[in-house]
Amino acid sequence: MSEYYWDSKIEYLRNTRWLYYNDDYLEFLVKNVWKMNTPINMVDYGCGYGYLGLKLLPLLPDGSTYTGIDKGEDLIKEAREIFDKLPYSVELMQGDIEEIQVHPQYDIALCHAFLLHMKNPRAILQKMIDSVRDGGRVCFEPHWIANAANFGFDDGLLHSEVVRLGVLQKLYEVDASRSGKDGNIGIKLPILLSQLGLRNVECRVSDKVNFLDRHMDAASKERLYPSLREEGIGQEPDEPSMTMEQLVERGLTAEEAQAQYAAELKLFQEFDSDSWLTYAPNMKISFGTVSRE
Template sequence: MEEYYWDTKLDYLKRTRDLYYNDDYFEFLVKFVWKLSKPVHIIDFGCGYGYLGLKLLPLLPSGSTYTGIDKGNQLISKAKELFQDAPYETEFIVSDTNEIELEKKYDIAVSQAFLLHMSEPKKILRKMVNSVVDGGKIICFEPHWIAGMSSYYLDGFDQSQIVQLGMLQKLYEEGAKQTGRDGNIGAKLPHYLSELGVKNIECRVSDKVNFLNPEDNEKDKEGLFHSLKEDGVGEKPEHKEAYITSLINRGVSLDDAVEQYDSVQLFSQVFNINSSLAWAPGMKITFGEITNK
């Protein structure tokens, strides 16, 4: 049996999730935006190792429960391990979310950086909506890649030297058309949820800004730097000819492909542990109410 890709990425997931959220922002959402004052039963689509459960359950009213679904056996095993001594009622299911059939019994359906990897995200959204009881909520933490790419500042360089926004925007859009997988889905979710009949839709943006400060102590710098590198910041491109050829095969002109390669190569060369870098990923958090009225 072919190994599930995300089962091989557990270490990556654990080292990079905190690049996207501040813990106090989760608390703000739970207490002041969603105003969750009664126990809730949450189902997490594409739960991975249970990241959202680990963040949300300590903030939710006592008696709240958490169910996580993921295709990865190793991810679910890790989730069970992390929660085995926790004082919460949890359930973890190994299943393909495209295929699983669920009862309409949950108060909240959530996803976190999951829908962007789905070739039919609207199909998953419908499953999420259909799993929630009347008056419940759907909450999606999903990225808007081009917004995140526009939020880099590396001291000593113009952003246009290291990030080609126009090129990336076209590549993201074309990739979504070809595969259905859309890294900009976070910006589209309010519209998609409206199409599914979800009411009272709102969207927030995570307030997380990562600042790699050359004046910080070495331990703090090293931790953040390696998390950023793990997430692809300043990643070294593949061999030049192969990189350019792959872009041309995706419809990019030779001149644009060369310019994109040069900017990525420059970023990889100048970004190091002593760089001064600020980056706001801008994760979109979209939510609404399920109602049959």
């Protein structure tokens, strides 16, 4: 069995990626914003099972290619099984972007919810730039505090009772300063891209909003509710003393940790398939132009 963490999370990835984007918005980006009218050769770093390829290839001009690179053996195997059944030009490689050598051979370098897991995302971005011919790049990355701010519950559950934004900001910022892994990197990517020399940098926000409606049809609810749970919304917290100890180790005071645990427990206890919930992931999509002239 693979020891790589994300090899064990294929079902999680499969069950949650769809929460982030509307297909018509991705089509709008490709055709109206990026104006991709000629075949594109794209590379996807940390590709997982090839989610971005599956979404973008049908929207791109015929002749476009997709190269996916991931550290996970099982993820690449899963991707190959999927793409072998599809009529696209695809190359899938197992590799670690921190170690592989790159050359400017692609038109677009992509990543999705990948940089937030990197200890040195700036260096990874530079590698992405180095793999692109003069042109551009697209990064789909989360901004956790915006994500946490964009929940709506029915009147029986107040947002401030279950999502403590100030405490979460502190946790994210301490985690980033300690490990280099920044869950809020999505909102910082335009700055980083500009600092690394890209021009005409822009950032878009996914328009996807998920609505769990008590009155929705059973099939839609049976798909949405488990995916929201798997995304972490209302998950059961671990044993209290262990959870609070971990929170203190991450930078909270004992009082903050106790209150945070109580908030997580309350959401777990009150959120169920008959709840009303609106949730906007607010994925940030940043891109710019590489120019070596």
